[in-house]
Amino acid sequence: MPKRSLIAFVILSFALAACAVAKHATLAGNYAAYVPDPKGRTASVDWTKAEAIHIELSNYEMTPQQRVFKTGKAYVLTLRNDDTITHSLKSIPFFQSIAVRDLIVYGKDGEVIATPRLEKVTLKAETNAEIKFVAVRTGAFDVYCDQPLHATRGMTGNFVIE
Numbered sequence: 107m108p109k110r111s112l113i114a115f116v117i118l119s120f121a122l123a124a125c126a127v128a129k130h131a132t133l134a135g136n137y138a139a140y141v142p143d144p145k146g147r148t149a150s151v152d153w154t155k156a157e158a159i160h161i162e163l164s165n166y167e168m169t170p171q172q173r174v175f176k177t178g179k180a181y182v183l184t185l186r187n188d189d190t191i192t193h194s195l196k197s198i199p200f201f202q203s204i205a206v207r208d209l210i211v212y213g214k215d216g217e218v219i220a221t222p223r224l225e226k227v228t229l230k231a232e233t234n235a236e237i238k239f240v241a242v243r244t245g246a247f248d249v250y251c252d253q254p255l256h257a258t259r260g261m262t263g264n265f266v267i268e
């Protein structure tokens with residue numbers, strides 16, 4: 107294979123691999139802003155005591171819009187999209203303040219994405235996702251759906267870690 111074609115092939119391969127993950131979740135390239143050692147942090151908590159939380163993303167609404175988390179506590183956050191269109195949950199500062207154990211996106215092409223560095227979770231129509239995480243850093247975080255004009259129409263919320 108000529109050198110130029112080889113380079114193009116390598117770039118295309120990387121792009122396709124990135125797309126496979128980007129379907130449901132956007133990942134940051136920069137680890138430094140995220141909570142260090144998410145594996146260690148999520149391994150050292152009692153998951154039988156994890157609190158289950160449900161958030162609906164449908165009809166240009168995020169329900170509930172407010173949610174308070176406690177540092178050091180484990181959560182299983184279920185995101186449901188029962189709508190006929192795609193929605194997302196985005197907040198880079200929030201995802202940088204939690205230690206993620208697993209992200210599972212359910213649906214036709216559901217997949218498990220093991221990552222400590224989420225930026226958003228995208229949910230196609232009639233898809234659910236589950237994020238297992240430990241709240242780590244305190245703060246107030248704006249969350250929103252980043253589909254065009256959805257935040258303007260009301261798909262916003264506020265998470266607090268205290």
Ligand SMILES: [Cu+2]
Nearest residue numbers: 193251253256
């Ligand atoms: Cu939306």
